[in-house]
Amino acid sequence: QVQFEESGGGLVQPGGSLRLSCVASGSLVSIGPVGWYRQAPGKQREYVARISSEGQTMYADYVRGRFTISRDNAKNTVSLQMNSLELEDTAVYYCNVAPVVSHYWGQGTQVTVSS
Numbered sequence: 001q002v003q004f005e006e007s008g009g010g011l012v013q014p015g016g017s018l019r020l021s022c023v024a025s026g027s028l029v030s031i032g033p034v035g036w037y038r039q040a041p042g043k044q045r046e047y048v049a050r051i052s053s054e055g056q057t058m059y060a061d062y063v064r065g066r067f068t069i070s071r072d073n074a075k076n077t078v079s080l081q082m083n084s085l086e087l088e089d090t091a092v093y094y095c096n097v098a099p100v101v102s103h104y105w106g107q108g109t110q111v112t113v114s115s
Helices: none
Strands: 004-007 010-012 018-024 034-039 046-051 057-059 067-072 077-082 091-097 109-113
Touching: 004 091, 018 034, 018 091, 018 109, 034 067, 034 077, 046 067, 046 077, 057 067
Parallel strands: 010 109
Antiparallel strands: 004 018, 018 077, 034 046, 034 091, 046 057, 067 077, 091 109
């Protein structure tokens, strides 16, 4: 069983930046690939980015070039640096393994982009 705790969300203006963090309850090395996902109001949860145990990264087209995922295995932490935020980035952001395991979802962290 793995638990993830997300933090770092908040209210930001368009064009602004936020850095999200996700702390895993277990060893990140043993957990393997981890991803960030988001769910906007009235929409299904969607994939944002993932990072392998070795640090290889992948991004959804709608965040590539603006978001950067990273991990610190020693701290069991996966981060998401979000720059040039857009109104459409407003959502609750979650981390989970990649591919997801349904009972690993945490509470998420709310990101609101608004002028």
